[in-house]
Amino acid sequence: MKTKTLAELAGHVGGRVCGDASLTISSASTLERAGEGNISFLANPKYAKLLRTTKATAVVVGEEHESLAALLVVDDPYYAFTQIVVLLHGHREHKKTGISSKASIAETAVVGRDTHIHDFVTISDSVRIGHRCVLYPGVFIGPDVEIGDDCVLHPNVVIYERCEIGNRVIIQANATVGEDGFGFATHKGEHHKIPHIGRTLIEDDVEIGSGSAIERGAFDDTVIGAGSKLGDSVVIGHGTRVGPYCLIVAQVGIAGSTTLGHHCVAGGQVGITGHIRVGNRVTIAGQSGVMGDLPDGAVVFGTPAFDAKKAKRAYVVLKSLPDMQKSFRELETRVSSLEKTEK
Amino acid sequence: MKTKTLAELAGHVGGRVCGDASLTISSASTLERAGEGNISFLANPKYAKLLRTTKATAVVVGEEHESLAALLVVDDPYYAFTQIVVLLHGHREHKKTGISSKASIAETAVVGRDTHIHDFVTISDSVRIGHRCVLYPGVFIGPDVEIGDDCVLHPNVVIYERCEIGNRVIIQANATVGEDGFGFATHKGEHHKIPHIGRTLIEDDVEIGSGSAIERGAFDDTVIGAGSKLGDSVVIGHGTRVGPYCLIVAQVGIAGSTTLGHHCVAGGQVGITGHIRVGNRVTIAGQSGVMGDLPDGAVVFGTPAFDAKKAKRAYVVLKSLPDMQKSFRELETRVSSLEKTEK
């Protein structure tokens, strides 16, 4: 474990120290859990009160705060803190296994330099894998798959034939890429499987969560754009295109032939129907169901999803609907009574 | 890749050509992406306008349309197109590995003719597997499992003990069949596991998506009826019976001891509670929550789910609830004012 002074950390992230810059920091933690030698951060204002009680030696903050701990003031505290965590702790280190004799590797496969293939990995015919990748045990790579450089495939990840994986892609355990989509032609009550001749393309710097499933296209390829991050148990339908730099949280499902622009955010358990266009920088609150096209910058909530501010007001009124119904009936009676008097 | 004339394709699917029947077709694609030598199809009216711009050499259509491309007119365009895709491209071809010496196969297991067992597959005691099956790497087959003919189990599929899989069943990667259901007797605050002595039965021609989990019955078997298709990350509870020819889209969850009839459709992320009966030909819109029995032919939406037409109207009104509440309060004031005048 590395140790750095607060001054060194401030230099690393381009911030300024408020307090004793010679303090030494050896580890990162949360405000609640941090102790001596720990650096923490404040990004969510909900936790601001913890500044007064934290036992952290220093805290990365966005603007000047009151705290017993030393402060490292930066523009973007969570990003600065992330840089510090990487500096102090590094990313996961992978065992350098080389190419295991217990893996099963086709003769026609090409594997780059410093790529580590663990035990019980299967690499099929004509696969091409770049440099400095790690394939953990139980990974299956189907025929003709291409994988770039610096990728990490965690245990039991499955990539079907002909899919393409870019550079610096991380796929967490038990995820599947390129399985057949839900494509059946129903004729006289029976469902006939349509061959899926499309592929799945995972662009550079994508991360895919555990248990997720990214269907291959029936004809058009399914695409996950560069820098997009998918959580656990996400399902992406066949022929759908997720633009670059999207955040797709756990258990989201996007049906087939839908297009998402760049920098979209879909909260946990969101469902998006097929054959629609979602614009750029669209934000969809958790559990919402999107049933139609959405313009750039839309912020939506609800099933069916609509403008989030309006939706939140509507769902507040929903709570008092029974009272409103009762008042309404009383009002009807009052009006009837007035009408009688009138006659 | 095979090449066929449009006349040959028309003969294959029982349609008629409108245009040059001697055109040669080598591949299938979507209207948007098709180029020379490609055949495409029009099934979703939303895409009809693409007929004017598509670069496809021919298009399969349902009734006469205007198009620059040659037309192949049939009764059921998506089904005819599926037949053409199968003719031109075929279904996935599986490597003929025979029985790998790197697989682990119990001596008491029986494996049929032309069945291929890939590396790192485990086949437990007294398993019976039919002819012409393919078991991809990492597949686990528990004791006493029976699998029919022509099945494909993709990588890392797990089948627990005593389950039965019919003929022509396809199970996508990382799916699980026959795990214990969520069965616990809570006594004095502790949850006691109930042994699951039932099984999971997967009938003929079923397909199960990646990451799905079909629990075994506690006592009654869990059954997936013949010809039903399940998407990715579907969960079916213990003792539940899905009838034949159902379409269960991705991320649907059906709790235990529920019965679905035949030809039901459950959209993505639908939840169905336990211990209920859903009739035949029931359609449940995506994200709906079904909380009670449904009669044959019901079409429902919402949580709790009710008649889809009524539900869609109700959810439209929901959007304007805050306005309605405001108008209602104004009306109350007007009535109070009238009442005062009255006195």
Place this chain on the structure above:
Amino acid sequence: MKTKTLAELAGHVGGRVCGDASLTISSASTLERAGEGNISFLANPKYAKLLRTTKATAVVVGEEHESLAALLVVDDPYYAFTQIVVLLHGHREHKKTGISSKASIAETAVVGRDTHIHDFVTISDSVRIGHRCVLYPGVFIGPDVEIGDDCVLHPNVVIYERCEIGNRVIIQANATVGEDGFGFATHKGEHHKIPHIGRTLIEDDVEIGSGSAIERGAFDDTVIGAGSKLGDSVVIGHGTRVGPYCLIVAQVGIAGSTTLGHHCVAGGQVGITGHIRVGNRVTIAGQSGVMGDLPDGAVVFGTPAFDAKKAKRAYVVLKSLPDMQKSFRELETRVSSLEKTEK
């Protein structure tokens, strides 16, 4: 299979027999499916009418019922029945494989007595596994993981580095424990991965369903409390703490840094947002979306979730919203008419 008299079973569970105590029982089943020699149970009043038609030899019931079958009367019928099923059928028996030569076990790993390591299992450096555990094929155990005694890890379960698993933990097939959470610092439109230096701790007597994913903490550990049971395809976010004896049904998602108390119940497909506190003995109905703190004993429903009784009434009124809107407009007309008369 063991055979017991009804008298013996009554002694085993502390109940009394109503009928012929010398009847012999060899197996357990449901009321609908039971036949001669079977014992069944009645816990859900919905099935009470089956008491008159069941072919079971005996039925475990809670208070005196009318039945042609013999009755075994106990305080807690489902728990008593569970005890009987365990007595008659036992829990799953695991093949005693010893430590397979086809497994890959690091030299620095320590494996306890009577622990069975199946083929194609990977055990990484410095792992410690207790006594009488079973690790099925395809299981991956990352470096420095600690596993207690009497655990069962079904096929293809993946445990990431440094996680801790207690005693008597059962993890169903294809589940993942300790993958990285969804932690990215977005800076100038790019998402930067934060190293996850926390762990996942699974306490004693926990069961985790197939395909579930329990993220490791970014800093604070993710904890699943003793005796809690998680269904299939559940996702638990980084740093979240689920208290002891919770029931988390299939497809539930809990975002990061949230705390659940003890004895909480989350129905299928429930979503719970991050950074909130859910009290003890809280019940959340299926498909609900919890967006804020909940006090002890709360019972909630809906998205956003609120008091379940009120929510159910509100959703009933929702169904008739279009009618209410129409009546409201008529009332407005009537009031306008009265106002005109007034002038």
